[in-house]
Amino acid sequence: MNVRRISCLLALVTLTALLAGCNRPQPVIGVVPRTTGTLLWEPLHLGIAETAHNSGLHIEWNGPADLSNVETQLNLFSRMQRDQLRGIIFAPEETLASRSVVLDAIKTNMPLVIVDDEVGPPAGPLLSYVSTDERAGASLAAKRIAQLLHGRGSIALIGVSPRSENGLRRQQYLEEDLAQIAPEIKVAVRVFGDANIPHQQQIAAEVLKRTPAVDLIVALTPFATRGAYYAKLASTPRSQVPVVGFDQDILFPVQTGDIDSVVVQNTREIGRIAFERMQQELAGKTPEGHTLVAPFLLTRETLTSPTITSLLAYEAYDWSSQ
Structure with a gap:
């Protein structure tokens, strides 16, 4: 009888320990x-x-x-x-x-x-x-800019970010790479950026109206990229100045061609x-x-590539396990 009682007590203790382990956060x-x-x-x-x-x-x-x-x-x-x-x-x-x-x-x-x-x-x-890898991203952008401008012309850099170490490196590396691969492409405008998209749109609109005109806009942040897109939509007649952006935010303007390309993280x-x-x-x-x-370059041709679609997989992920 005592043996049976001890066995039952041991089983109860084991079960209690297991349940406690299961309930431990x-x-x-x-x-x-x-x-x-x-x-x-x-x-x-x-x-x-x-x-x-x-x-x-x-x-x-x-x-x-x-x-x-x-x-x-x-x-x-x-x-x-x-x-x-x-x-x-x-x-x-x-x-x-x-x-x-x-x-x-x-x-x-x-x-x-x-x-x-x-x-x-x-x-x-x-x-x-x-x-x-900001150096690799700058290289992608510089090669695209050189291709679009056939190695010569003037560009505007908008969205220059002094509050982020990586943002400052992005600008530095881009200008260094352009000087190496396309020395006849000059930076005509540099404008600091912020997270205020209407303000970024205003900056881009002023760049599009400036004389002499720039041949291309480089938007160094997602805010500047969206601002440049909105500025082009609002321009009359519609501006044909190409925009090369950074950091994925919206895909539609790349599909329509209002944004030429985006360096995607x-x-x-x-x-x-x-x-x-x-x-x-x-x-x-x-x-x-x-x-x-390494980042990669998003263009109209790569919108449906496996690399891009893999970033959108979060929409179908089962978040209940988290």
Whole structure:
């Protein structure tokens, strides 16, 4: 009788332990993009989510509803740190403004992966960087510009971004590459950008009206690209000045030809690698410090290519498992 009772008690203890294990919440990895619901950032979400599937880690995806909302983004980052999440994947909106919160997180040994920016602290066992290869992107754009202008002409650079380290590199690399491959193409206009699309439209409209006219507009951000598109739509007669943009935002203008081409970030691949780097940090392995992911050129001819359609797969993904 005693043996039977002991056996029953042992079975009960085992069952209780199993149930407790089943109810234990999964460790959470926070992800703070620059914004959500866009063609640029939702593929990042997909790349992270599909890599995290069956990893035993839960993803908390939370970013500002509006782009350029630096305060909200930093508050989300700080809240995740206070909640003691297991790690944070972070795409800073502004380099300098984000540096202090990253440094604070490093002091608490919070595993971090920084996406699409260089905030300053060197990579190490608990900090790694995954970014678009801006040099490769600038090369794609420079070759397209040289092709469109047959090696000579004048261009305007709009959307120059002084608040982002990667944005400044993008401009620098583009001008360097153009000087190498097409020295007879000159930059006639450089205009700083912001996240205000009506303002970017106004800037592009002024560029289209200037005398002497430029032969091509390079829009260095998605805001500037959209602004240039709207400016062309509003021009009378319709401007035929080609636009080469950066960072996918809208596809339709490429299909119609109002935007000639866009240098597209492979944010799905960036997300996949970022989560793998996070897993390495959590496992006590020092990850590769800096990883660059090649972008690609979106044109009317490549709109339906597998590379482009793979970025749109987030629309059909089963998000219920997250």
